[in-house]
Every structure is written in C-alpha cells, then in structure tokens.
Amino acid sequence: MPDGAAIRYxxxxxxxxxxxxxxxLTVDGVGPGPVEVVLxxxxxxxxxIQDKVRNLSDLRANPTGAPGPLSVRRLAKDRWRxxxxxHGSIEIRYSVYGNEVRSGLLDVTPEHLxxxxxxxxxxxxxxxxxPHDVALVVPPEWTVHTELPEVGRHPSTFRAAxxxxxxxxxxxxxxxxxxxxxxxxIPHHIVLCGAxxxxxxxxxxxxLGKIVEAAIRMFGESPVPGYTFFYHxxxxxxNGLEHARSNSCVFPFTxxxxxxxxxxxLRVTAHEYLHLYNVKRIRPTALQPxxxxxEGYTRLLWAMEGTTDYLSLLTLLRAGxxxxxxxxxxxxxxVRMYRDRPGRLHxxxxxxxxxAWVDFYRYFEETPNRSISYYLKGDLVSLCLDLHIRHxxxxxxxxxxxxxxxxxxxxxxxxxxxxxxxxxLLGRSTGLDLGRFFDDHVRGxxxxxxxxxxxxxxxxxxxxxxxxxxxxxxxxxxxxxxxxPSGGLARITVVRxxxxxxxxxxxxxxxxxxFDGGKVTFDQLSKALERAPAxxxxxxxxxxxxxxxxxxxxLGEAPxxxxxxxxxxxxxxxxxxxxxxxxxxxxxPPKPSEPTG
Ligand SMILES: [Zn+2]
Numbered sequence: 136m137p138d139g140a141a142i143r144y145x146x147x148x149x150x151x152x153x154x155x156x157x158x159x160l161t162v163d164g165v166g167p168g169p170v171e172v173v174l175x176x177x178x179x180x181x182x183x184i185q186d187k188v189r190n191l192s193d194l195r196a197n198p199t200g201a202p203g204p205l206s207v208r209r210l211a212k213d214r215w216r217x218x219x220x221x222h223g224s225i226e227i228r229y230s231v232y233g234n235e236v237r238s239g240l241l242d243v244t245p246e247h248l249x250x251x252x253x254x255x256x257x258x259x260x261x262x263x264x265x266p267h268d269v270a271l272v273v274p275p276e277w278t279v280h281t282e283l284p285e286v287g288r289h290p291s292t293f294r295a296a297x298x299x300x301x302x303x304x305x306x307x308x309x310x311x312x313x314x315x316x317x318x319x320x321i322p323h324h325i326v327l328c329g330a331x332x333x334x335x336x337x338x339x340x341x342x343l344g345k346i347v348e349a350a351i352r353m354f355g356e357s358p359v360p361g362y363t364f365f366y367h368x369x370x371x372x373x374n375g376l377e378h379a380r381s382n383s384c385v386f387p388f389t390x391x392x393x394x395x396x397x398x399x400x401l402r403v404t405a406h407e408y409l410h411l412y413n414v415k416r417i418r419p420t421a422l423q424p425x426x427x428x429x430e431g432y433t434r435l436l437w438a439m440e441g442t443t444d445y446l447s448l449l450t451l452l453r454a455g456x457x458x459x460x461x462x463x464x465x466x467x468x469x470v471r472m473y474r475d476r477p478g479r480l481h482x483x484x485x486x487x488x489x490x491a492w493v494d495f496y497r498y499f500e501e502t503p504n505r506s507i508s509y510y511l512k513g514d515l516v517s518l519c520l521d522l523h524i525r526h527x528x529x530x531x532x533x534x535x536x537x538x539x540x541x542x543x544x545x546x547x548x549x550x551x552x553x554x555x556x557x558x559x560l561l562g563r564s565t566g567l568d569l570g571r572f573f574d575d576h577v578r579g580x581x582x583x584x585x586x587x588x589x590x591x592x593x594x595x596x597x598x599x600x601x602x603x604x605x606x607x608x609x610x611x612x613x614x615x616x617x618x619x620p621s622g623g624l625a626r627i628t629v630v631r632x633x634x635x636x637x638x639x640x641x642x643x644x645x646x647x648x649x650f651d652g653g654k655v656t657f658d659q660l661s662k663a664l665e666r667a668p669a670x671x672x673x674x675x676x677x678x679x680x681x682x683x684x685x686x687x688x689x690l691g692e693a694p695x696x697x698x699x700x701x702x703x704x705x706x707x708x709x710x711x712x713x714x715x716x717x718x719x720x721x722x723x724p725p726k727p728s729e730p731t732g
Pocket of ligand 1: 377406407410439440443
C-alpha cells in the first residue's frame with residue numbers, strides 16, 4: 136500500500152466463534168535500533184489498570200515481505216522489543232482474544248467485530264504522534280461504522296491522525312440497525328448492535344435529536360462535524376464510555392422497558408454526549424499527554440464526571456424528555472443515596488478524584504465506609520454550586536453559563552485546565568469568590584447543607600407523607616447492612632459505619648441463617664425486619680468463616696426509602712424567580728404527595 140500510513144494494523148477473524156483475531160502491525164521507517172511496542176494498561180475515561188494484555192499471545196515478528204523470524208523479547212507484561220535486523224520495515228503478528236463488548240476491547244463473534252482499540256492494538260514507542268491506519272478484513276456483506284475517515288477499500292481501511300485518536304475511535308463491523316439524524320444540521324449516526332427488542336425507532340431518533348440540540352444550546356455550538364452513538368445490547372451489566380466523536384454504550388436487552396429503564400438509557404446517552412465538551416475538550420492538564428502505561432492523577436475528575444452528570448439530567452429537562460417534577464424526584468433520590476454513604480464524611484471530592492483508580496473502580500466491602508463517588512457527590516455539589524451561583528447573582532450566572540465560558544476559553548482550543556485553576560475560572564466568569572464553597576464541598580468532608588441550597592429555589596427536602604402502608608414500613612427496623620443472595624441465604628456485603636450491625640459486631644461475609652431463633656432466607660430477611668421495629672433487640676445467627684455464632688443486635692431506624700422536594704412554606708419571591716429560571720417553568724413545584732410524571 137504505497138500511500139498507507141507508516142504504522143498500520145490489519146485485523147482479521149476467519150473463525151469468529153473462537154473469539155480470536157489475528158493482527159498484523161506493519162511498521163515502516165524503522166531505524167537501526169530496536170523497535171518497542173507497548174499495549175496501554177488503561178484508556179482515557181476509564182481510570183483503572185485493566186491489564187487486558189492477557190488477551191494477547193504468540194507475538195512474532197518478521198521483515199516486511201520476507202520470511203522471519205526477527206528476534207522478539209518480552210520486556211514487561213505490556214512491552215515487547217523487536218530487533219529489526221537492519222530491515223527498514225517490519226511486521227509484528229499476534230493473536231488477540233476478544234469476547235467482551237466494552238470500550239477498549241475487541242468483541243469477535245459471527246455477528247460482528249467490534250474494535251475499540253486501546254487494549255487491542257499496541258503502540259510503537261516514540262511514534263504515537265504519527266498517523267495510524269487500521270484495516271478490517273470482514274465479510275463483504277457487513278457494513279463498517281466509525282468516525283475515522285476511510286482511506287481504502289478491500290479491506291476497509293481507516294486512518295487516525297495519531298495513536299490517541301485511533302484508540303478514541305471505536306469501529307463496529309457487522310449488520311447493525313442504523314439511523315442517521317441531523318440535529319442542528321449535523322449528521323449523527325445511531326448504530327444499534329445486538330438487535331434489542333422493544334424500542335420505538337421514531338421515538339429513539341426524536342429523543343436523541345432533542346438531547347443533542349439541548350446540549351448544543353447549552354454550550355452554544357457543536358464541537359464536531361459528525362457523531363456516532365454506538366449501542367450494544369447484551370445480557371450483562373451496562374457501561375458507557377465517551378470518545379472524541381462518538382460514544383460506546385452497552386446496555387441490557389431490557390433497557391427500553393419500563394420507562395424508568397429507558398430514562399436511564401437517555402441519561403447515560405446525554406452524559407456521554409456532554410463529554411464531547413466536558414472532559415474530551417475541557418480537560419485536566421494533569422493528564423496530558425496521557426501516559427497509558429501507569430496511573431494518571433487529577434483532582435478534577437469530580438468536575439469532569441460529576442458536573443457532566445449534573446448537566447446530563449438538566450439536558451433531559453431542557454430537551455423536554457422529563458418534566459420538572461421528575462427532575463426534582465430524581466435529584467431528591469440522589470441526595471438520599473448520598474446520605475446513606477458513611478464515606479462522605481471521610482473523603483473529599485478532590486481525594487475521591489485522585490483515588491478513582493483504587494476506590495471507584497475497585498469497589499469492595501469497605502468502599503462505602505471510607506470513600507465517596509465523585510460521580511454522585513460531584514453531581515450534587517455541582518447542583519449546589521448552580522443554586523449558589525444563581526442565588527448570589529440573581530440568576531445572571533449559573534453552572535451552565537460558567538461551563539459555556541469554560542468551553543469558550545479552554546475547551547475550544549484544547550487548553551487544559553490546571554489542577555488549581557477551576558475555582559479561579561469559575562469565579563472569574565461568575566464574578567464570585569468561590570473559595571469558601573470549594574473549601575467546604577470540594578476540598579472538605581463536612582455534611583452538605585442541601586436544605587439551604589434547595590431553599591434558594593424555594594424548595595424543601597423531606598420524606599413523603601406517610602400512608603398507612605408506608606407507616607408500617609417506617610417502623611421497620613434496620614441492621615445497617617447490605618446483603619446479597621448466596622445459596623438462598625443473605626450474605627452481608629457491607630456493614631455501614633455508625634449502624635446497628637457495626638455496633639453489634641456483624642461482619643462482611645457473614646451469612647445470616649436465623650433471625651431471633653427462626654430460620655431466615657435472603658427473601659425472608661426484609662419481611663422479618665418489617666415485623667421488628669427500631670429499638671427491638673434480636674438475635675442474629677450467622678455463619679462466619681463456616682462457624683456458627685449468634686449476635687444480639689439492637690435494631691436501628693431504617694433510613695428513609697424516599698425523599699421528596701416540594702414547595703417550601705417560606706419560599707420568597709426571589710426564590711420563586713430562581714426556580715423559574717433554573718427549571719424553566721412557572722413556580723409550581725409538585726407537592727410531595729403528588730405522583731411524578
Ligand atoms: Zn462520564
């Protein structure tokens with residue numbers, strides 16, 4: 136290929152049922168010294184060391200167009216050194232296993248080949264900034280979808296400006312269902328792989344179009360000439376990852392029903408789409424350039440992920456996909472979840488951002504007691520920041536206007552945001568001194584006074600009024616633990632600090648076999664608790680490391696299962712005005728007893 140890039144990959148999977156692909160990496164322009172190839176250990180947007188190099192095997196090398204072998208030495212788990220033996224062009228061949236449809240990975244099945252290259256295609260040390268070509272040898276009846284420009288046919292060949300763009304550009308080859316919409320006149324491709332049942336094509340296109348338009352209105356312009364939504368549907372858990380001109384989401388087949396599941400689908404979609412601005416372009420300087428061989432640290436993940444999450448729910452509201460009542464219900468539920476996490480008093484947002492590598496992505500039994508999610512707290516603190524800014528500036532400024540300004544001053548030109556710069560930039564665009572706010576909520580670990588912030592919008596936060604049935608629930612006792620089913624029994628996964636289980640000495644890993652002397656299964660445990668109100672002393676029998684023991688526990692009060700935001704009795708005219716400019720409707724917050732639509 137005379138006009139091919141000097142670094143090019145060819146991927147083929149002649150026997151897709153074995154989930155294996157063969158890759159040939161051709162490197163031209165090789166000097167006299169050795170060539171080292173390295174597989175990334177992590178990919179931008181997913182902050183944990185994944186070690187997917189275990190999927191690679193049989194790495195060999197030969198001179199291009201001549202029989203091998205060349206000497207290959209593996210130097211580390213992720214690095215190989217090839218001696219080119221005086222040849223100016225070499226081919227590196229290996230096998231890669233791909234049986235997981237997720238960003239960064241390869242999924243090879245008889246139905247498709249999904250290549251999200253980060254953990255599949257190694258880079259050539261010292262040459263990441265050069266153009267990279269990737270060719271896919273796939274059945275002729277398949278179509279290939281990617282935001283990379285096509286530079287050759289037979290096989291379909293695509294070019295990335297550099298390695299970072301290559302791994303930021305998923306490619307799907309197969310026979311997906313596809314639609315193209317043109318919100319704001321910009322082509323947006325929707326690629327649905329895995330034929331999910333139950334979705335309404337017209338509604339899906341309309342919803343995604345409205346979300347895109349709302350996002351573009353929020354930031355004032357689109358950063359891209361085109362975009363692709365990749366959706367894969369499987370039976371496993373979902374996930375999503377943002378890319379520079381696309382996103383790649385995996386959802387369960389059942390995501391389109393009921394409405395609550397579909398709303399989650401739309402929210403994730405909006406979140407990944409907003410990353411086009413926040414994180415892909417408004418981005419922390421500290422991670423640039425990406426060192427893909429070891430952890431990279433920034434204290435700003437909360438503003439990259441949490442603020443994106445805050446704006447994603449607001450985008451659904453601005454796009455008319457949810458109403459203010461639904462918006463407020465969702466926000467109140469997020470506050471409830473946040474308050475149920477003891478770690479909120481131990482880890483700040485900044486620390487949570489730094490520790491993503493070991494906390495958020497490595498959740499275990501002690502995680503909720505010692506750490507907080509920078510998504511959840513970042514979302515809620517962004518909400519409080521929005522209400523604070525609106526309150527202090529009579530709604531002249533907001534988080535939306537501040538992020539639009541960040542886009543203009545930093546995102547558009549890819550000027551990174553320094554670790555200590557965000558507070559100053561937001562202060563400058565809003566005219567406020569945000570030092571105290573950042574001390575309290577970004578750098579600090581104190582309780583967040585949500586009541587005060589919601590009060591700025593004339594809202595009050597409270598449990599829903601009790602119905603007769605809820606009355607019964609309200610009396611239910613609590614052990615202050617999380618459980619999961621294990622052989623029909625309830626196995627303790629988390630013991631919450633400050634809760635009755637912790638005080639009594641229950642432990643993660645305990646399998647509960649009896650409650651006050653009576654046998655109890657996983658399914659029966661919550662019923663047993665409903666019959667035993669707070670303050671009751673009960674004997675909880677557990678198997679701990681296979682030894683039976685009985686532990687007396689004084690039950691505590693169950694945390695509220697629900698919180699609602701409703702009109703505050705003391706709502707001032709200014710607060711009502713703030714509410715109207717924030718939620719875009721006349722002052723009419725739902726009464727806490729009203730159902731949400
Ligand atoms: Zn995100």
